[in-house]
Amino acid sequence: MATTDDDAIATLNDLIETSRDGEQGFRTCAENTRTAELKAVFLEGAERCAGAVRELTEEVRRLGGKPENRGSVAGAAHRVWVDIKATLSGKDDAGILAECERGEDSALDEYRDALEEDLPESARALVQRQLEGVQENHDRIRELRDRYKRKG
Helix, strand or coil, rough: CCCCHHHHHHHHHHHHHHHHHHHHHHHHHHHCCCCCHHHHHHHHHHHHHHHHHHHHHHHHHHHHCCCCCCCCCCHHHHHHHHHHHHHCCCHHHHHHHHHHHHHHHHHHHHHHHHHCCCCHHHHHHHHHHHHEEEEEEEEHHHHHHHHHHCCC
């Protein structure tokens, strides 16, 4: 359990990395679909992730820390998004959505893990609210994946 602001800052910086990875993953998905509806959904997801980065960055600064300024090379979320980049070529929309859902699964895990830490109340409220947003993204992507799979 985190017990200091330094631990909370490290946890929030991990979420910054996760959110940057998500933003890049959504942008990659948007670039690889030919469907206007999905492009719009992916770009909206990228913007939500970018907004999460901004909020987390502000909270890290408020706690006296230095915000992470790039995505994670070693993080599980990054590996998922790298897999998306490597496998999107030639995939249909259902496949792109399935890869996107995998990225959102990873982000959900990261946010849930963060909430198990002993965060200051303001950070906890932020992480909880963002987790709800990640869950909404995940559910929307899953619903679209199922719909596009049936079309297939």
